[in-house]
Amino acid sequence: MKIHKYDTVIVGAGGAGMRAAIESTKRSRTAVLTKLYPTRSHTGAAQGGMAAALANVEEDNWEWHTFDTVKGGDYLVDQDAAEILAKEAIDAVLDLEKMGLPFNRTPQGTIDQRRFGGHSRNHGEAPVRRSCYAADRTGHMILQTLYQNCVKEGVEFFNEFYVLDQLITEVDGVRKSAGVVAYELATGEIHVFQAKSVIYASGGTGKFFKVTSNAHTLTGDGQAACYRRGLPLEDMEFFQFHPTGIWRMGILLTEGARGEGGILRNKDGERFMEKYAPVMKDLASRDVVSRSIYTEIREGRGCGPEGDHVYLDLTHLPPEQLDAKLPDITEFARTYLGIEPYTDPIPIQPTAHYAMGGIPTNVEGEVLADNTTVVPGLYAAGEVACVSVHGANRLGTNSLLDINVFGKRAGIAAAEYSAKADWVELPENPAAFVEEQVERLRNSTGGERVAELRRELQETMDANVMVFRTEQTIKTAVEKIAELRARYKNVSVQDKGKRFNTDLLEAVELGNLLDLAEVMAVSALARKESRGGHYREDFPNRDDVNFMRHTMAYREVGADGTETVRLDYKPVVQTRYQPMERKY
Amino acid sequence: MATPTMDKVEAEAVSSPYITVTFRIRRFNPEISDAAVWEDFQIEIDPKERVLDGLHKIKWDVDGSLTFRRSCAHGICGSDAMRINGKNRLACKTLIKDINPDKPITIEAIKGLTVLKDLVVDMEPFFQAYRDVMPFLVTKGNEPTRERLQSAEDRERFDDTTKCILCAACTSSCPVFWNDGQYFGPAAIVNAHRFIFDSRDEAGEQRLEILNDKDGVWRCRTTFNCTDACPRGIEVTKAIQEVKRALITRRF
Numbered sequence: 028m029k030i031h032k033y034d035t036v037i038v039g040a041g042g043a044g045m046r047a048a049i050e051s052t053k054r055s056r057t058a059v060l061t062k063l064y065p066t067r068s069h070t071g072a073a074q075g076g077m078a079a080a081l082a083n084v085e086e087d088n089w090e091w092h093t094f095d096t097v098k099g100g101d102y103l104v105d106q107d108a109a110e111i112l113a114k115e116a117i118d119a120v121l122d123l124e125k126m127g128l129p130f131n132r133t134p135q136g137t138i139d140q141r142r143f144g145g146h147s148r149n150h151g152e153a154p155v156r157r158s159c160y161a162a163d164r165t166g167h168m169i170l171q172t173l174y175q176n177c178v179k180e181g182v183e184f185f186n187e188f189y190v191l192d193q194l195i196t197e198v199d200g201v202r203k204s205a206g207v208v209a210y211e212l213a214t215g216e217i218h219v220f221q222a223k224s225v226i227y228a229s230g231g232t233g234k235f236f237k238v239t240s241n242a243h244t245l246t247g248d249g250q251a252a253c254y255r256r257g258l259p260l261e262d263m264e265f266f267q268f269h270p271t272g273i274w275r276m277g278i279l280l281t282e283g284a285r286g287e288g289g290i291l292r293n294k295d296g297e298r299f300m301e302k303y304a305p306v307m308k309d310l311a312s313r314d315v316v317s318r319s320i321y322t323e324i325r326e327g328r329g330c331g332p333e334g335d336h337v338y339l340d341l342t343h344l345p346p347e348q349l350d351a352k353l354p355d356i357t358e359f360a361r362t363y364l365g366i367e368p369y370t371d372p373i374p375i376q377p378t379a380h381y382a383m384g385g386i387p388t389n390v391e392g393e394v395l396a397d398n399t400t401v402v403p404g405l406y407a408a409g410e411v412a413c414v415s416v417h418g419a420n421r422l423g424t425n426s427l428l429d430i431n432v433f434g435k436r437a438g439i440a441a442a443e444y445s446a447k448a449d450w451v452e453l454p455e456n457p458a459a460f461v462e463e464q465v466e467r468l469r470n471s472t473g474g475e476r477v478a479e480l481r482r483e484l485q486e487t488m489d490a491n492v493m494v495f496r497t498e499q500t501i502k503t504a505v506e507k508i509a510e511l512r513a514r515y516k517n518v519s520v521q522d523k524g525k526r527f528n529t530d531l532l533e534a535v536e537l538g539n540l541l542d543l544a545e546v547m548a549v550s551a552l553a554r555k556e557s558r559g560g561h562y563r564e565d566f567p568n569r570d571d572v573n574f575m576r577h578t579m580a581y582r583e584v585g586a587d588g589t590e591t592v593r594l595d596y597k598p599v600v601q602t603r604y605q606p607m608e609r610k611y
Numbered sequence: 612m613a614t615p616t617m618d619k620v621e622a623e624a625v626s627s628p629y630i631t632v633t634f635r636i637r638r639f640n641p642e643i644s645d646a647a648v649w650e651d652f653q654i655e656i657d658p659k660e661r662v663l664d665g666l667h668k669i670k671w672d673v674d675g676s677l678t679f680r681r682s683c684a685h686g687i688c689g690s691d692a693m694r695i696n697g698k699n700r701l702a703c704k705t706l707i708k709d710i711n712p713d714k715p716i717t718i719e720a721i722k723g724l725t726v727l728k729d730l731v732v733d734m735e736p737f738f739q740a741y742r743d744v745m746p747f748l749v750t751k752g753n754e755p756t757r758e759r760l761q762s763a764e765d766r767e768r769f770d771d772t773t774k775c776i777l778c779a780a781c782t783s784s785c786p787v788f789w790n791d792g793q794y795f796g797p798a799a800i801v802n803a804h805r806f807i808f809d810s811r812d813e814a815g816e817q818r819l820e821i822l823n824d825k826d827g828v829w830r831c832r833t834t835f836n837c838t839d840a841c842p843r844g845i846e847v848t849k850a851i852q853e854v855k856r857a858l859i860t861r862r863f
Contacts, residue, residue, distance in 0.1 A: 063682055063688075063690070064690075064734065064738075066688070066689060066776065066777050067680075067682045067683075067688040067689060067690045068682075068688070069682070069683060069688070071683070071687050071688055071776070072683050072685070072687045072688070120758075121757060121758055124758040124759060125748075125750075125754055125755075125758070125759070126747075126748060127747060127748030127806075127809070127811070127812075129766060129769070129770070129773050129809070130758075130766075131763075131766065132761055132762065132763045132766050133763075134763065135760070136760035136761055136762050136763075137757075137758060137760065138758050161773075164774070167687065167774075167776070168773065171773070171775075175746050175747040175748070176747055178742050178746060178747060179747040213727065242682040242683045242684065242688065243681060243682055243683075243684060244682045276685075278684075278685045355687075359685060359686075362686070362704060362706075363685070363706075365659075476671075476672075477671070477675075478670075478671030478672060520675055521674065521675030521676055522675050522676035522678075524640065524642045524643075524676070525642065526640065526641070526642050526727070526728055527678050527727060527728040527729075527731050528678075529670075529678055529679075530670070530675035530676060530678075
């Protein structure tokens with residue numbers, strides 16, 4: 028075991044982690060621990076754009092953007108946070124441009140903007156051009172630009188280091204962050220990083236679903252590490268299903284395709300979104316579009332012999348426009364489906380895409396231990412966190428925005444905290460939990476296989492807690508997850524070595540997914556209403572009287588060692604907008 | 612809407628013709644042996660699936676010790692460049708049907724970088740060469756309050772080289788790099804090109820000097836392996852030629 032000492036440790040090197048690192052490295056001695064090489068992070072897969080009311084191509088302002096964000100999140104958004112997001116969006120985009128990001132340009136040479144789902148002029152009148160973009164590879168450009176600037180700033184990376192535990196020490200009755208424990212993939216060695224502040228920026232949890240746009244590596248490691256140490260997870264029942272994933276594969280096809288004029292059609296060729304969202308049509312918010320697609324499929328208007336998908340039709344758009352604005356997604360259709368999008372519609376289905384919930388933070392990125400108490404020295408930003416700017420449903424282009432605004436805020440706040448805080452002593456045997464976990468998995472002779480348990484988990488999640496949920500389906504999922512968690516105790520790996528043991532780490536990741544799937548299902552079962560991405564067929568309406576509140580889930584361990592999820596609730600911050608019925 | 616022509620594709624998907632394919636994989640694990648060996652695996656796979664899906668079938672159902680890097684699985688993250696049937700490709704962007712599944716499919720680590728285990732290589736020298744070309748925007752003077760202006764044409768000038776995902780497929784397909792690891796390699800030059808031809812950048816001269824080095828662009832022998840290998844379709848050799856020309860004319 029090796030011990031390292033840094034002022035600030037950042038866990039994860041996607042957009043939020045690197046944006047934080049650029050700020051934090053200037054102000055404090057910083058280490059970035061990342062399980063992937065930074066440029067492998069899933070920020071790079073984001074396509075359509077980053078919202079900011081620059082008003083470069085038409086009238087717009089941050090107040091309209093705030094409203095759209097609050098409405099898009101079905102009023103579960105904390106409105107003070109949404110206002111910060113929308114206001115600071117403008118500088119966040121300009122910062123990236125100054126760092127070198129090659130945005131598409133207007134004829135005047137300013138940053139070009141395009142339409143995106145749920146973004147509107149004057150509180151819902153009509154779609155507005157708010158998304159700043161670089162073709163359909165905006166996330167790629169953000170990830171590359173941030174990495175380039177990390178190189179420029181000399182950010183210190185520990186690549187292929189898996190953070191497996193959060194260290195917390197109680198000082199005078201206050202639980203403080205003391206550092207993290209990481210596993211080095213290349214050698215199997217365990218490293219303890221003592222740090223005055225720790226920022227989690229480790230991304231989402233999408234791999235508990237089968238059809239997902241998420242990378243294999245998005246296994247909720249940061250959320251699980253905090254949850255296991257008794258910290259809450261907020262709003263985990265809210266998961267976004269992006270309307271246009273490639274049929275059966277789940278690979279993302281940007282909403283920008285519809286922003287450019289693409290149309291969703293059922294087997295009769297009907298533009299069905301006109302029925303569900305008369306004003307915004309195909310550019311309604313994602314939860315609305317995904318439900319509409321599944322309604323079409325359930326009512327027998329799906330395409331193909333099994334009627335299990337619909338079409339994204341781009342055939343009426345000029346090939347030059349597709350080449351210039353949507354080059355990557357048209358190539359995906361050609362590569363993975365053998366379809367020519369110039370002439371043929373693309374078969375799509377909703378795909379599990381984004382966790383609105385996560386580690387609760389305030390607007391400075393400080394992690395909360397309950398509804399109000401901050402954990403000194405602990406921060407989170409990006410998809411791993413829940414501020415909450417996305418509420419019950421995130422708007423497209425608000426996640427690339429979130430990672431930049433709150434990544435920067437967390438980086439500054441954590442480094443400033445490191446500059447004035449004292450070192451927190453490490454707990455006794457700081458690596459004990461990870462050593463025990465790794466050795467148990469390595470030496471286990473149990474009969475359960477990681478891949479089989481993961482397959483069963485993904486199948487039950489897709490079948491039971493996806494776009495449509497009922498008490499019965501969620502209970503089925505809860506029971507199945509409990510069974511899988513019991514079987515997980517008998518899981519074994521074949522690779523017993525130390526060097527690049529990805530077999531072992533997949534087992535660790537599965538454990539994280541199982542913990543988080545349980546939190547999600549239990550949270551969903553208790554929320555007896557429909558709001559944003561959480562749709563209960565048995566409670567089809569939003570219930571502001573009983574459920575205008577955030578879910579806070581805690582891990583409870585009984586005297587006999589049994590683990591349960593305890594739920595509590597936290598009020599929503601409302602400032603200027605009173606909840607209204609949500610129509611697009 | 613254009614007449615849907617999905618029927619053919621969908622009919623094929625429904626019948627799902629699984630076939631048996633042999634993956635012949637170059638295995639190496641110094642914890643077990645100093646020698647690398649070829650190992651054959653027979654798998655059942657739909658020819659429309661990816662080579663990466665095949666590798667997962669082996670890892671998840673047959674031999675958990677098979678080791679490779681992967682993440683996004685659709686050609687964006689650049690983790691899974693490997694040598695498939697002797698050609699550098701991304702495993703997640705190569706469909707079984709496109710590489711003649713009748714014969715064994717050979718899969719080995721990319722060349723020119725030290726193999727650490729199975730298909731995993733040491734990427735550090737590759738990233739070091741990238742860092743050495745100053746891969747970031749350099750500007751002088753005061754920052755504007757709004758964005759810097761750039762015409763659509765100026766933006767287009769370096770569009771091709773912004774697509775790079777740093778997968779190393781190009782660099783590790785280059786015979787010059789195989790013989791001399793000191794050569795910057797195509798990927799580093801591509802990333803220098805991305806800034807040299809960006810109208811906002813003011814460090815083109817410095818980058819050109821770096822690439823004027825004995826291990827710089829002049830080592831390129833225009834074999835076009837890099838262009839063939841690039842999974843993003845970047846015209847790598849052309850970019851290298853443009854850097855050479857800029858060095859001669861000092862115009863960019």
